[in-house]
Amino acid sequence: MINEHYLHMLENKSVIRELSEEATRKGAKIGYENVFDYSLGNPSVPAPESYKETLMEILNTMDPMELHGYAPTTGNPVVKKELAASLNKRFGMNYQDIHIFPTAGAAGAIAHALRAVTKEGDEVIVFAPFFPEYNPYINDTGARIRIVEADTEAFQINFEDLEKKLTDNVAALLINTPNNPSGAVYTEETLTRLAEVLHRKSAEFGHNIFLISDEPYREIVYDGKKAPYAAKFYEHTLTCYSFSKSLSIPGERIGYVAVNPACEKADKLVAMFGQISRGIGHNCPSSIVTIAMGRTCDDTSDLSVYETNMNLIYDCLKELGFTVTRPGGTFYIMPKALEEDSVAFCKKALEYNLVLVPADSFHAPGYFRMAYCIDTEKVKRSLDALREFVNKEYPDRA
Amino acid sequence: MINEHYLHMLENKSVIRELSEEATRKGAKIGYENVFDYSLGNPSVPAPESYKETLMEILNTMDPMELHGYAPTTGNPVVKKELAASLNKRFGMNYQDIHIFPTAGAAGAIAHALRAVTKEGDEVIVFAPFFPEYNPYINDTGARIRIVEADTEAFQINFEDLEKKLTDNVAALLINTPNNPSGAVYTEETLTRLAEVLHRKSAEFGHNIFLISDEPYREIVYDGKKAPYAAKFYEHTLTCYSFSKSLSIPGERIGYVAVNPACEKADKLVAMFGQISRGIGHNCPSSIVTIAMGRTCDDTSDLSVYETNMNLIYDCLKELGFTVTRPGGTFYIMPKALEEDSVAFCKKALEYNLVLVPADSFHAPGYFRMAYCIDTEKVKRSLDALREFVNKEYPDRA
Numbered sequence: 169m170i171n172e173h174y175l176h177m178l179e180n181k182s183v184i185r186e187l188s189e190e191a192t193r194k195g196a197k198i199g200y201e202n203v204f205d206y207s208l209g210n211p212s213v214p215a216p217e218s219y220k221e222t223l224m225e226i227l228n229t230m231d232p233m234e235l236h237g238y239a240p241t242t243g244n245p246v247v248k249k250e251l252a253a254s255l256n257k258r259f260g261m262n263y264q265d266i267h268i269f270p271t272a273g274a275a276g277a278i279a280h281a282l283r284a285v286t287k288e289g290d291e292v293i294v295f296a297p298f299f300p301e302y303n304p305y306i307n308d309t310g311a312r313i314r315i316v317e318a319d320t321e322a323f324q325i326n327f328e329d330l331e332k333k334l335t336d337n338v339a340a341l342l343i344n345t346p347n348n349p350s351g352a353v354y355t356e357e358t359l360t361r362l363a364e365v366l367h368r369k370s371a372e373f374g375h376n377i378f379l380i381s382d383e384p385y386r387e388i389v390y391d392g393k394k395a396p397y398a399a400k401f402y403e404h405t406l407t408c409y410s411f412s413k414s415l416s417i418p419g420e421r422i423g424y425v426a427v428n429p430a431c432e433k434a435d436k437l438v439a440m441f442g443q444i445s446r447g448i449g450h451n452c453p454s455s456i457v458t459i460a461m462g463r464t465c466d467d468t469s470d471l472s473v474y475e476t477n478m479n480l481i482y483d484c485l486k487e488l489g490f491t492v493t494r495p496g497g498t499f500y501i502m503p504k505a506l507e508e509d510s511v512a513f514c515k516k517a518l519e520y521n522l523v524l525v526p527a528d529s530f531h532a533p534g535y536f537r538m539a540y541c542i543d544t545e546k547v548k549r550s551l552d553a554l555r556e557f558v559n560k561e562y563p564d565r566a
Numbered sequence: 567m568i569n570e571h572y573l574h575m576l577e578n579k580s581v582i583r584e585l586s587e588e589a590t591r592k593g594a595k596i597g598y599e600n601v602f603d604y605s606l607g608n609p610s611v612p613a614p615e616s617y618k619e620t621l622m623e624i625l626n627t628m629d630p631m632e633l634h635g636y637a638p639t640t641g642n643p644v645v646k647k648e649l650a651a652s653l654n655k656r657f658g659m660n661y662q663d664i665h666i667f668p669t670a671g672a673a674g675a676i677a678h679a680l681r682a683v684t685k686e687g688d689e690v691i692v693f694a695p696f697f698p699e700y701n702p703y704i705n706d707t708g709a710r711i712r713i714v715e716a717d718t719e720a721f722q723i724n725f726e727d728l729e730k731k732l733t734d735n736v737a738a739l740l741i742n743t744p745n746n747p748s749g750a751v752y753t754e755e756t757l758t759r760l761a762e763v764l765h766r767k768s769a770e771f772g773h774n775i776f777l778i779s780d781e782p783y784r785e786i787v788y789d790g791k792k793a794p795y796a797a798k799f800y801e802h803t804l805t806c807y808s809f810s811k812s813l814s815i816p817g818e819r820i821g822y823v824a825v826n827p828a829c830e831k832a833d834k835l836v837a838m839f840g841q842i843s844r845g846i847g848h849n850c851p852s853s854i855v856t857i858a859m860g861r862t863c864d865d866t867s868d869l870s871v872y873e874t875n876m877n878l879i880y881d882c883l884k885e886l887g888f889t890v891t892r893p894g895g896t897f898y899i900m901p902k903a904l905e906e907d908s909v910a911f912c913k914k915a916l917e918y919n920l921v922l923v924p925a926d927s928f929h930a931p932g933y934f935r936m937a938y939c940i941d942t943e944k945v946k947r948s949l950d951a952l953r954e955f956v957n958k959e960y961p962d963r964a
Contacts, residue, residue, distance in 0.1 A: 169737045169773050170831050170838075171685050177841040178834065214630040223625055223854075232612040236815040272670070272848050279847025287569050301844060308845030339567045375567050417634040419853030433568050436576065440568075443575040446699060447706030449677025450670050454852035455817030456621075 182300075183511060184525050191523040198521070204550035205523040206538040209348065209499065211416035213469045219415055222463050226456060235459070239452045241442035243270040247462035251424055254465045259397040267429055269441045270461065272421040272453045274384045274410035278305050279448065280441040281406040281425050282340065285378040286311040290339035292380075295325060297502065297532035299348050299382075311339065315531055323352035323493055323502075325362060334369050340378040341366070346385040346395055349530045349537040350502045351478070351495020353389055359401040366402055376432045379405040384423070387414040387468050389497035390475045403430035406437070411461060413499075416469040420457045474499040477540040477547045484551045488558045489565055499541040502527055506562040510536050520557035522550060580698075581909060582923050589921040596919070602948035603921040604936040607746065607897065609814035611867045617813055620861050624854060633857070637850045639840035641668040645860035649822055652863045657795040665827055667839045668859065670819040670851045672782045675806035676703050677846065678839040679823050680738065683776040683804070684709040688737035690778075693723060695900065695930035697746050697780075709737065713929055721750035721891055721900075723760060732767050738776040739764070744783040744793055747928045747935040748900045749876070749893020751787055754794045761800040768802075774830045777803040782821070785812040785866050787895035788873045801828035804835070809859060811897075814867040820855045872897040875938040875945045882949045886956045887963055897939040900925055904960040908934050918955035920948060 188207045195203045226235065242248075248265035255261050271277040286292060288310035294302050296318040306313045314333050319326040343362075345354035354362075362379075370376045381398035386409065389395045399405035410423035427437045445451045452458065478495055485492045485503050492503035505513035510526040514536055517524045527535035540547060558565070586605045593601045624633065640646075646663035653659050669675040684690060686708035692700050694716040704711045712731050717724040732739075741760075743752035752760075760777075768774045779796035784807065787793050797803035808821035825835045843849045850856065876893055883890045883901050890901035903911035908924040912934055915922045925933035938945060956963070 169683065169685065169688065169776075170834075171682055173685070174682060174838040174841045175831070175834060177844075178837050210636060211631075215634050219634075220625050220630065224622065227618050227621055232618065233609075233814070236613050236617075236817050238608060238816045275847040275849060277847075279845075284569055284572060285567060287567065287571070290567065304844040305847055378567075416631070418636045419634050419850070421848075421850060421852055433573070436568075436573060439576050440572040443572045446702040447677075448846040448848065449673040449675075449703055450819075450846065450848045451673060452817070452819060454819055454855045457852045457855070 182529065184529065187514060187518065187523055187525060190518060194518070194521065201546070203521050203523065204546065204553055205542065206540060207523045207525050209539045210541060211413055211418065211469065212541040212543065213416055213471065213473055215416045216467050216469050218467050219417065219460070219464055222460050223456065226459055230459075236455055239455055239458065241445065241451065242438050243268065243452060244455070244458050244462070247458050250462035251426070251465055255426055259400060261397075261399065262429055263426055264429065266438055267427040267434060269425045269427075269438045270453050270458050271423050271425060272450060273412055273418070273423045274382055274408050275301070275305070276421070276450060276453070277408035277410070277423050277425045278342070278380065278382055279308070280444050281380045281408055282306060282309045282311065282342075283444045284437055284440045285380075285406070286339040289337075291335070291337045293330070293333060293338055293341045295343060297323070297347070297349050297527055297530040297535070299344060300529045302342060306342070314338065318532060321493070323347060323350035324354060324358045327361060327365065330365060334365065334377070336373045338377060340380055342380045342382060343398065344382040345398065346389060346497035348385065348498055349500045349527055349532070350493065351498045351500045352493065353393070353395050353496035354398070356396045356401075359396055359398055363402040366404070376404045380408060381405055382408045384410040384413050385498040388471050388474055388499060390478065390495070393496065395497060399426070399428045403428050404432055406431070411465075414468045414471070415464065420454070422453050422457045422461050473544055474541065476544050477542070480544070480547050480551065481538060481540055484554060488555065499539060501538050501540065502532065502535050503538075505534055505536050506558065506565050508534055510534050516561050517557055520553045522553050522557060580927065582927065585912060585916065585921055585923060588916060592916070592919065599944070601919050601921065602944065602951055603940065604938060605921045605923050607937045608939055609811055609816060609867065610939040610941065611814055611869065611871055613814045614865050614867050616865050617815065617858070617862055620858050621854065624857055628857075634853055637853055637856065639843065639849065640836050641666065641850060642853070642856050642860070645856050648860035649824070649863055653824055657798060659795075659797065660827055661824055662827065664836055665825040665832060667823045667825075667836045668851050668856050669821050669823060670848060671810055671816075671821045672780055672806050672808035673699070673703070674819070674848060674851070675808070675821050675823045676740070676778065676780055677706070678842050679778045679804040679806055680704060680707045680709065680740075681842045682835055682838045683778075684737040687735075689733070689735045691728070691731060691736055691739045693741060695721070695745070695747050695925055695928040695933070697742060698927045700740060704740070712736065716930060719891070721745060721748035722752060722756045725759060725763065728763060732763065732775070734771045736775060738778055740778045740780065741796065742780040743796065744787060744895035746783065746896055747898045747925055747930070748891065749896045749898045750891065751791070751793050751894035752796070754799075757794055757796055757799040764800055764802070774802045778806060779803055780806045782808040782811050783896040786869050786872055786897060788876065788893070791894070793895060797824070797826045801826050802830055804829070809863075812866045812869070813862065818852070818855045820851050820859050871942060872939065874942050875940070878942070878945050878949065879936060879938055882952060886953065898935055898937055900930065900933050900935050903932055903934050904956065904963050906932055908932055914959050915955055918951045920951050920955060
């Protein structure tokens with residue numbers, strides 16, 4: 169019998185998708201180069217040449233039986249060692265291979281991490297604004313989502329609201345730094361204070377609260393800074409990573425969970441992930457892509473274009489009077505719309521060939537998101553359209 | 567809080583794994599070439615040269631942004647067309663791209679198919695003997711497994727028991743032909759009769775019963791025959807395929823679900839699979855592996871070794887007086903043990919360096935499985951060990 173739940177999911181057409189389809193229609197009419205599409209978070213720079221070379225070398229040198237054969241349930245041990253060594257060197261951690269679990273991107277990583285540390289009826293805290301896909305990830309485990317309202321100043325953590333919502337039912341917190349959609353990077357102060365809250369509440373409730381840290385934008389940080397590594401601040405941290413953005417290979421679906429060695433059941437969690445795979449039918453990522461991950465985990469694409477784009481857009485937004493927090497990383501920016509209804513705002517923008525996305529589905533009503541992973545030349549042209557749009561439609565703005 | 571369910575799963579060490587570990591220990595002592603390991607269903611022939619060439623060509627000719635970019639939620643449309651065309655040509659079907667959903671192997675395919683056509687509390691029928699991983703696949707959806715006892719003559723379907731167990735609660739049947747572990751291939755007669763039962767019961771209950779057909783061994787069929795294509799016999803069929811065995815690429819985790827175009831909600835099911843992916847965090851298989859699948863879907867490794875091995879083993883088993891049904895395909899054979907307790911039987915065999923696997927976990931107590939995906943030279947040597955084992959331990963057998 170057809171599952172009605174999944175059938176109904178098809179009927180909820182998202183605003184983002186509607187806008188994106190409208191943009192495609194527009195593009196067909198006036199030429200795609202004239203549509204300024206800020207809707208989708210797709211990397212706009214190619215994978216580094218080293219990625220192709222690595223795949224070629226693997227194909228040319230490895231025995232096909234070994235290359236294309238089954239990995240153990242908990243992942244290719246050689247690759248696990250390579251990833252652990254890289255993380256230890258970069259972040260001063262002490263991971264061993266047994267703490268690393270290769271996954272199908274951050275999505276697969278989060279799906280495994282959530283299942284391992286929650287059960288039916290538990291609560292998982294997320295922080296507004298947040299990636300809307302956190303809803304199905306969490307709902308599917310049987311746990312319930314609990315939303316901490318945004319810190320609308322700096323898009324760090326609203327600790328007052330966190331203290332209220334962090335009850336005994338909460339099994340885990342899911343954070344995302346650098347953040348989609350705000351572009352905010354959690355500071356050392358934020359992570360230190362978060363750890364303090366988690367330690368205090370864990371002691372009060374008599375059980376550890378896990379921190380699931382979703383970090384696919386970790387390598388896209390501006391002003392020469394580095395994103396503080398969440399697991400360094402709190403021991404019960406499961407770090408979820410994807411190479412989609414740093415290597416520009418989102419279609420390859422490759423990433424990992426790294427379990428802090430000081431975490432509760434650190435020696436068991438990766439084995440548990442292996443068991444979780446059995447039920448969801450996704451045992452390991454592709455073997456060739458996994459092997460390539462081990463060899464390229466310290467490489468990135470040329471990510472500098474995102475900072476260039478951000479500065480151009482941020483300056484223009486400020487010039488036009490937008491309320492906006494300067495992103496510390498990612499390829500997103502989330503300004504306040506110039507009217508309360510951000511859907512109406514984005515629909516008007518479309519008349520000027522600007523595809524902006526209302527942030528309502530990110531639990532940030534009144535804001536909109538721009539994914540500036542597009543060519544800089546196009547960004548420049550889009551700013552004229554943005555000026556025209558704002559000056560014509562909102563001449564009386566403050 | 568650590569999920570106790572997955573933690574407990576770690577404690578249930580399987581007999582197969584224990585035996586396999588014992589075999590590894592033995593191998594370290596006496597040399598692995600002297601251990602006759604029939605425990606694991608790993609292909610023993612390499613991927614065809616064309617597979618490597620295809621991957622190289624993709625890397626050398628495709629734009630990296632296109633190659634490594636996101637696919638649509640429902641899969642790469644070019645590959646979907648290629649697969650549909652291949653299936654239409656080979657099996658006289660009329661699939662279109664909208665009926666094909668690329669997955670991470672058969673496991674991913676079954677996970678999606680089951681979720682789409684069952685809900686909490688439904689029953690899914692499986693047929694003994696069956697692949698033990700069907701338990702977690704089914705349990706994880708919230709549906710319950712219902713086992714139809716084996717037809718121990720020919721390992722086709724025990725229709726008498728099926729009629730008893732096929733109640734109004736049953737949402738789907740999960741079949742596996744050619745079969746792991748028996749090696750049986752469902753005949754046209756079996757599939758015709760199965761369709762008749764399903765049509766009759768669907769009419770009686772007022773809802774369609776889905777058939778999920780797990781076919782990773784479809785290309786390994788003996789005596790120059792072909793496996794009848796289940797979807798050809800019953801319209802509400804979701805065909806789950808993996809290239810793990812036919813192309814010897816189990817680590818690449820690549821396969822698909824094909825929805826019979828005459829199936830209930832045939833135009834919606836693939837879109838539903840896309841929604842299911844969101845919750846389990848596995849959106850598409852690797853893009854490069856998916857693209858390669860489209861181009862190599864009509865290729866296979868040289869699979870002839872499996873038939874050679876089967877004939878050698880089958881003849882020897884018959885000569886030694888075993889009760890055994892000759893496999894029609896796969897790389898498995900499932901004889902009856904020479905004592906009631908097949909675990910005891912397999913433990914004794916280990917003394918003769920033979921790694922046989924009790925079929926208890928396949929719901930076939932008293933039988934054992936041999937996975938003869940090993941070199942023919944080794945098979946030949948193993949038969950002397952088998953003769954010695956049987957003649958020494960069971961001199962008085964019938």
